Amino acid sequence: MSTLEAVTQFLHDDLRFVREKEVFLQIMRRRLAGLFGEHGVFISLYQADTDSFVPYGLVADSPITEHPDYEHLLRPAYSFSEELIKKIFSTPEGIVCSFEEAVSLSSVRGVTDFQREVGVREFLFLPIYKGADAIGIFTLVSMAAGTFVAEERVLLEGIAREISVTLSNILAWETIERKNQLLERYKRQLEEENYYLQEQIKTHDRYQELIGTSPGMQQIYQLISEVAFTSSTVLILGETGTGKELVARAIHQASPRKDKRMVKVNCSALPVSLIESELFGHERGSFTGATEQRIGKFELANNGTLFLDEIGELSADLQVKLLRAIQEKEIERIGGKTTIKVNVRIVTATNRDLYREVQEGRFRSDLYYRLHVFPMTIPPLRERKEDIPALVGHFIQRYARNTGKQVTSVSKKVMEELMGYDWPGNIRELEHLVERSVILAKGSVIKDMHIPLGERKGVEKVEKPVRTLVENEREHILWALRKCNGKVFGHGGAAELLDVHVSTLNSKMRKLGIKKEQVFK
Structure with a gap:
């Protein structure tokens, strides 16, 4: 050879x-x-x-x-x-x-x-x-x-x-390998989509958990009905535990996108190094550990709603990229060379004072004003205590069903204690307290709840300085304007809420030096 x-x-x-x-x-x-x-x-x-x-x-x-x-x-x-x-x-x-x-x-x-x-x-x-x-x-x-x-x-x-x-x-x-990788990627995408669809099914009727007939909640219902059918960006403001995610779901369920996914991203729950990949996705090999291509939440929420919770926690670099994604309606995966068009309705939420964050240089002003298209402030529970009986009844019914107990109500004494509590943890705190009490209940009526003593009505507290009548009037008008998201006249406006004529309210605002930019401070 x-x-x-x-x-x-x-x-x-x-x-x-x-x-x-x-x-x-x-x-x-x-x-x-x-x-x-x-x-x-x-x-x-x-x-x-x-x-x-x-x-x-x-x-x-x-x-x-x-x-x-x-x-x-x-x-x-x-x-x-x-x-x-x-x-x-x-x-x-x-x-x-x-x-x-x-x-x-x-x-x-x-x-x-x-x-x-x-x-x-x-x-x-x-x-x-x-x-x-x-x-x-x-x-x-x-x-x-x-x-x-x-x-x-x-x-x-x-x-x-x-x-x-x-x-x-x-x-x-x-x-064959490319096709297998593509099939695997589709499989993971379907699994992720299925997860969000299951979440959506479970929470389909949960917007009904926006329980309450107080003026503050009536205003929220009105704002939801006005903004839901638009594609405008919504900024939900409110303290921790007030139900911001439920409001976001209510907006989604009432919108033309209700048959598509609502994808949630908690901006404070992920490390800074991962949040960009979570939002925009990445290509294989784009960084250490990126062994395969992954789509981000923007792509996953395409034609649906993307809910960005705790938006105030985003780093400065991510704020720039988020602003571009919202303005241009396109994203680029990490390591990608092409842009991807997305049709996503953005709803954001935060318990921070974003206006102050802008003033102090921690949040970009251009992103703030882009998100501040339609702000709505969820009232804390201490400002809507008339809703507590209905909320307690709702939570009792849920956890009695989950635990198999025949609990139906709370005693008069317990209800008085609940009404006298300031609820720093808002509805979430009330829900967890009711859940615990249902578990511990010995009969059909809850006769005792372990409410933190330091916050009960009647416990001695440090007295606040007495305000003048003018200061009280000014604060009350600002409160009404915030409740109405800055709206002065018309249905759902501050004048209607305060039961005064529009010209009277405008005159008082000028006299007290109340300006529009002070409303959301």
Whole structure:
């Protein structure tokens, strides 16, 4: 058996089970270097839509790889003359070209200068086929003339066939791998979408948990009905535990997007290093640990609603990117090279005083005003105590059902204690207190609740300084304006809430120095 025949057999044995491009290139480099003394192996594949050849793989010696313009060989696409392509694909055993001949037949200008500098003298171009279709070119590069002799052409044809079979298998395997990765990505996306849909089903009627008939809640119901059918950005303000997420869900359920997902992101629950990926997604390999592509919450919420809770916790860098996403209605994944259009309704919430955060430089003013299109402030429970009996009844019914207990109400004494408590934790605190009391209840009526003593009515507290009548009047008008989200006249306005004529209210506001920008301070 001749040397070339032996190499062909070795190639066949080595390449039979190869499924990875890098392994294939290393085997070719090792086997053919000893045979020809060549200095580089290069594969380019034909791309029909651009009628050009795209680099697929390269293995070369140090004179080539150490050149400062080495990266030019990995340019996006090559364009060869029709004459050279015709010659290559009409000669099964490949064609040998001197450097000068290759330059005259190629239109790859920047690369030829590089090849001249590193000392390339000769090329061997072998056609690559997949069945009857020409799919690429396998190129051997030598620093010496006369490396690829004519007598070896027949066996070179055999080498070309081995290359074609192996490369076809690798490409087919890569296609399968891409499809598997795509299927896996779709599977994860469907699982994530299913999670949000299940959450949506469970909370479909939970906007009915916006319980209460107090003036403050009536105002909230009115604002929800006015904004729900728009696509405007909503900013929900309020203390912790007032039910901001329930208001966000109510807006979503009353909107034309109710059949799509509402995706929630708690901006304070994720590390700064992960929040960008959570919002915008990332491409595979874009950072350490990014082993696969992942879509972000903006894409997941496309055509639906994205609820950004604790928006005041976002870092300055993320504020810039969020502003761009809201304004341009497009995002870019981490490591991505293209923008992705998104159609998302933004609802945000915070327990922070965002206006003060802007004043103190912790929150961008441009993002603040972009989010402040339709603000609504949820009243704390201490300002709507008339709703406590209804809320208690609702929570008793829920937790009695969950625990299987026959609890139906609370005693008069307990209700008086509940009405006298200031509720720093708002409705969430009330809910947890009722849940605990239902669990501990011995009969159908809850006769005792463990309300923190320090907040009960009647417990001695530090007295606040007495305000003047003018100060009280000014504070009362500001309170009414905040309740009405700055609206002075018309249905749901501060004048209606205070039961005064609009001109009277405007006059008092001027007299007391109340300006619009002070309302949301």
